[in-house]
Amino acid sequence: AQSVAQPEDQVNVAEGNPLTVKCTYSVSGNPYLFWYVQYPNRGLQFLLKYITGDNLVKGSYGFEAEFNKSQTSFHLKKPSALVSDSALYFCAVSNAGKSTFGDGTTLTVKP
Amino acid sequence: DSGVTQTPKHLITATGQRVTLRCSPRSGDLSVYWYQQSLDQGLQFLIQYYNGEERAKGNILERFSAQQFPDLHSELNLSSLELGDSALYFCASSVAGVAGNIQYFGAGTRLSVL
Numbered sequence: 100a101q102s103v104a105q106p107e108d109q110v111n112v113a114e115g116n117p118l119t120v121k122c123t124y125s126v127s128g129n130p131y132l133f134w135y136v137q138y139p140n141r142g143l144q145f146l147l148k149y150i151t152g153d154n155l156v157k158g159s160y161g162f163e164a165e166f167n168k169s170q171t172s173f174h175l176k177k178p179s180a181l182v183s184d185s186a187l188y189f190c191a192v193s194n195a196g197k198s199t200f201g202d203g204t205t206l207t208v209k210p
Numbered sequence: 211d212s213g214v215t216q217t218p219k220h221l222i223t224a225t226g227q228r229v230t231l232r233c234s235p236r237s238g239d240l241s242v243y244w245y246q247q248s249l250d251q252g253l254q255f256l257i258q259y260y261n262g263e264e265r266a267k268g269n270i271l272e273r274f275s276a277q278q279f280p281d282l283h284s285e286l287n288l289s290s291l292e293l294g295d296s297a298l299y300f301c302a303s304s305v306a307g308v309a310g311n312i313q314y315f316g317a318g319t320r321l322s323v324l
Contacts, residue, residue, distance in 0.1 A: 131310045133313075142300055142302075142315030143300070144212070145314070150310045189253060193310070195266070197258075198243065198313065200253040200255070203252060203253070
């Protein structure tokens with residue numbers, strides 16, 4: 100069975116500061132890892148994914164994520180947060196046709 | 211706009227009733243996924259179809275069923291509805307339905323069971 104953990108329900112940062120949203124996973128075999136973002140009353144939108152290759156993955160809106168195999172982590176990062184980044188962020192792992200999403204982390208960026 | 215269309219946007223019904231949620235995938239996408247999002251359960255994968263065939267099954271109740279039609283649109287049928295079925299139901303589509311594919315989500319159908 101595969102699983103995803105997002106240990107923080109809420110992350111608060113000030114605008115301009117770096118942000119990190121944490122994710123750890125458990126899956127058999129090679130992981131396919133994703134980050135999605137959900138704005139209020141909207142569906143999820145793809146941010147970035149890791150399949151293989153470079154451990155640092157760059158995605159949309161200046162976000163990036165670092166894959167760490169030994170720690171089974173895939174943390175989402177951004178060097179300088181914007182107020183418009185405030186949203187609900189989901190980490191997901193995919194394998195054998197099944198996608199498992201974390202419970203989500205609400206990111207609030209304050210001006 | 212993701213290109214995935216879900217109808218209706220809102221649905222209000224009573225316990226014991228049956229409803230059908232519809233999803234049209236992005237043009238060219240062969241795979242459709244259904245998810246349930248509720249406050250207490252988070253985002254739960256229900257079922258996946260690929261080119262008309264069921265590909266993967268998640269935490270889908272026996273009262274729920276889905277199908278994908280030859281034109282690739284999909285329907286999720288929910289029957290004998292209970293108060294706890296109130297949730298946001300999302301459809302997503304992807305090109306080929308394999309693990310590395312990006313899923314594109316619709317805006318969801320908000321189901322309220324009274």
